Amino acid sequence: MGLMTLVEDRPTPKAVYNWRVYACAAVASFASCLIGYDSAFIGTTLALPSFTKEFKFAELSKDQLALVKSNIVSVYQAGAFWGALFAYVVNYFWGRKWSLVLWALIVVVGAGMNLGATGERGLGLIIGGRVLAGIGIGGASMVVPIYISELAPPAIRGRLVGIYELGWQMGGLVGFWINYGLTKTMAPSHRQWIIPFAVQLIPAGLLFIGAFWLKESPRFLLAKGRRQQALDNLCWIRNLPADDLYIVEEVAFIEAALDEQRRVIGAGFWKPFQAVARDRMTQWRFFLGGMLFLWQNGSGINAINYYSPTVFASIGITGTSTSFLTTGIFGVVKTTLTFVWLLFLIDKLGRRKLLMGGALGGSLCMWWIGAYIKIAGTKPSSSGHLSSGGTATVFFFYLWTAFYTPTWNGTPWVLNSEMYDQSIRPLGQAWASANNWFWNFIISRFTPQMFNSMGYGVYFLFSSLMILSIPFVYFLIPETKSIPLEAMDRLFAVKPASKANKVVLDELRDQEAEFRADAKDADLRVKSNMKAEYRESV
Incomplete structure (x- = not known):
């Protein structure tokens, strides 16, 4: 079997794997471009001399500066946490398509507020705008994986949900490089640091406009009793006529699953909450979905994303331009390996092998980095350059990226988009997204203080958490590759x-x-x- 071989649950016409399903996934994934861009640009923007001068960072103590930076970064994640929870309500009544329209609009307004900030006005507009944009992006992060997974044929579901992760990395790539380019081509000024904030409006606007073109999820329409519209949308997405056996079977499977779920838990806004409260199997899946994001954030990825200059300084890399260049290369490695994960790994090797292999390799790299900093410290050599040991440590940092990116970076999102049945999937995804943003908030809020107080111990903490994730995955997470969404109840049983x-x-x-x-x-x-x-x- 070749790398591109598809493992199908049943004979599938080639027409099913058409441009439409990929286009819908790509348009919805502009939401993840926003997430990736923010995670990459904000840390380097806070380190721009023009930004630090305008907002008088030099007048702050070390602890005060750490607090200000962590507040600017983390209010975005705090907003996203609440947005992910609010999204359940909007998603239930409005569906996937119109939910995305709303959340994209909120992001546009929040990102626009950032542009009004100045040294005289203070950081209020930046913090308020980031809270609002975070609410919008948190809502979108709940809706998009559900939408894509409900549109996707089982054989390429991982690949299509992986487009969401690819958008994340493409946005991050721009975010990692934009400030390096600005430091090389533009003198420090208000305009220099406002440009990175303005770029957020590009993917936000594309998501807002593109969402009007999207087709509503057939599964959502069938759940709401709008059968004819569901059939029309499904035929358009699959590029098949309504009487094709594949369409007949798919509709039959979905309706049978919906009938079973209505019989078991009933229909209504509060029914999923009641189902979770009384069903231990459902509670178990909620626990697993939330824990996946604990392990993901416990790897250290968001500490690196949001505070890359701080992280590289801990290794011994000094100078704004050098730090930004090293950060930019980190973004290139992540994006390149995301393509490998998307095209060859997620639907070929499956979810379990990726998670366990990535955790083992990544943990070994983190142990090396922490041990080097413990023994050698963080000062560069007298020539102003890294020592040979420091260079080796940078290599292990990039090797850690090579282990992490095609494994833990996107796979938890794929699993959480698959593992809940139709009746509780929106609530389950809201729970998973909220967990992601909660742990994201914890890391982004306390990373500066952790580096101030723990030093090299931060890397030992991350490496230990990666090791602990391996038995968790092996004993508790079933492989979801090629399993139809309607069979997930059986899989977890x-x-x-x-x-x-x-x-x-x-x-x-x-x-x-x-x-x-x-x-x-x-x-x-x-x-x-x-x-x-x-x-x-x-």
């Missing part, structure tokens, strides 16, 4: 988790064979009756 994927795929193939055999028998009976009626008429 099979024990042990390491064998659940094979068991469920075998069951699905048996069901498919029975379905087609029944369809063939029914067709033969119809033809036989038609022949009999014809003979009688003659």
